Amino acid sequence: xxxxxxxxxxxxxxxxxxxxxxxxxxxxxxxxxxxxxxxxxxxxxxxxxxxxxxxxxxxxxxxxxxxxxxxxxxxxxxxxxxxxxxxxxxxxxxxxxxxxxxxxxxxxxxxxxxxxxxxxxxxxxxxxxxxxxxxxxxxxxxxxxxxxxxxxxxxxxxxxxxxxxxxxxxxxxxxxxxxxxxxxxxxxxxxxxxxxxxxxxxxxxxxxxxxxxxxxxxxxxxxxxxxxxxxxxxxxxxxxxxxxxxxxxxxxxxxxxxxxxxxxxxxxxxxxxxxxxxxxxxxxxxxxxxxxxxxxxxxxxxx
Numbered sequence: 001x002x003x004x005x006x007x008x009x010x011x012x013x014x015x016x017x018x019x020x021x022x023x024x025x026x027x028x029x030x031x032x033x034x035x036x037x038x039x040x041x042x043x044x045x046x047x048x049x050x051x052x053x054x055x056x057x058x059x060x061x062x063x064x065x066x067x068x069x070x071x072x073x074x075x076x077x078x079x080x081x082x083x084x085x086x087x088x089x090x091x092x093x094x095x096x097x098x099x100x101x102x103x104x105x106x107x108x109x110x111x112x113x114x115x116x117x118x119x120x121x122x123x124x125x126x127x128x129x130x131x132x133x134x135x136x137x138x139x140x141x142x143x144x145x146x147x148x149x150x151x152x153x154x155x156x157x158x159x160x161x162x163x164x165x166x167x168x169x170x171x172x173x174x175x176x177x178x179x180x181x182x183x184x185x186x187x188x189x190x191x192x193x194x195x196x197x198x199x200x201x202x203x204x205x206x207x208x209x210x211x212x213x214x215x216x217x218x219x220x221x222x223x224x225x226x227x228x229x230x231x232x233x234x235x236x237x238x239x240x241x242x243x244x245x246x247x248x249x250x251x252x253x254x255x256x257x258x259x260x261x262x263x264x265x266x267x268x269x270x271x272x273x274x275x276x277x278x279x280x281x282x283x284x285x286x287x288x289x290x291x292x293x294x295x296x297x298x299x300x301x302x303x
Contacts, residue, residue, distance in 0.1 A: 018082070018107050019048040020075045025208055028073050032099050036209055044072050045139060047206040051079040057199050057217060058137045058163035060084050067133040067156070069122045069148055070141055072096055074103045077115070080137060086114040086130060090122045122148050125155070132158035142167040142213075146174070146186045153193040153220070154233075162220040163199060171198060171216025183281045184247070188240045191285040192227060194220035227285060231292035236285070239292045243280030251283075252276035255291070264296040 020028070025046045029035070036044060045051055054076060060066060060083040071077045071089040073096065080087045081104070091097040097119040105112045116129045123144075136152055136159050145166040153159060166174070169182075174190050175198040176183040190196045199219040204210045229236065242258040243251060251274065255265035266276040272290035274283065 019078050020073065021048055022046040025073055032095055034095055043207040043209060043211045045075045045206055046208045050206040051076045054163065054165065055079045055083050058135065059161060060135060064135045065131045065133045066135045066137055067128060069138040071100055074100050076139055078108055081108055081111045081115060088116045088118060088128050088130060090118045090120060090125055092121045123151055134158060134160050136162040139165045145170050150189055160222050164218050165202060165215050166218060168214040168216040171218045174218045178282055178284055185240055185244045188285050188288060189237060190220060194222045196220050227289050229289035229293060231289050235292040236289045239288050247280055250277045250279060259296050268294040268296060
């Protein structure tokens with residue numbers, strides 16, 4: 001993190017004490033009997049300047065309907081409520097979900113009617129209360145970050161802008177471009193939905209407990225127009241999964257199972273304008289879509 005990013009910033013809140021600080025977080029956790037666990041990927045942000053920076057980087061607007069996944073004790077939730085029209089938080093933990101509405105009412109009573117809680121696993125949520133969400137802002141647990149992100153983008157197409165805080169390594173993978181050594185399945189699938197870029201780094205000291213890894217911010221702006229292809233998302237993703245399951249192999253070999261044979265894979269690749277000797281890490285999402293369009297018809301075995 002740069003020196004400029006570490007400097008304290010003036011509060012824009014009408015109530016300077018509305019956001020949670022280190023002492024508030026620890027006190028609240030003690031009252032609730034909450035001990036952050038690695039199993040749940042819980043690392044609570046304890047720095048008010050950091051959550052305001054996240055909200056600012058996310059470009060949250062006064063008319064935004066924000067969905068937050070994994071609000072925890074409410075650090076980021078409160079900062080989002082300062083800036084957005086309304087916030088819906090999705091929390092899987094029983095104790096944290098039960099406590100969050102009371103925290104909102106106690107610290108930001110004027111905004112409590114602009115807050116909604118969904119007590120559920122984000123992977124299972126198929127609808128949200130209130131107006132459709134326009135933004136997703138979240139500190140995602142490291143162990144489920146990619147599937148949760150892709151699921152939310154898929155199920156809620158009204159989400160225009162996303163900013164997630166994830167493990168730095170995951171952030172690099174999501175934002176990687178073709179040809180990068182960490183470019184892979186998360187990179188391509190995220191690009192199916194949005195334009196993706198790294199949006200900053202977050203140090204370990206702003207978390208409690210401090211994680212063993214650094215964190216990164218990733219910005220995703222939904223594509224104004226979907227990828228132009230006659231293939232479905234499932235068909236394109238099947239090619240992506242096959243290509244990276246054996247990423248060291250040429251696509252002719254890696255896609256043999258998907259196409260039914262190496263010769264079938266080569267035919268599909270040539271028809272799509274992709275070299276059979278290329279590897280998955282060099283292809284754009286558009287090229288994967290083109291390959292999906294040319295999947296050979298599977299011959300039925302003779303009876």
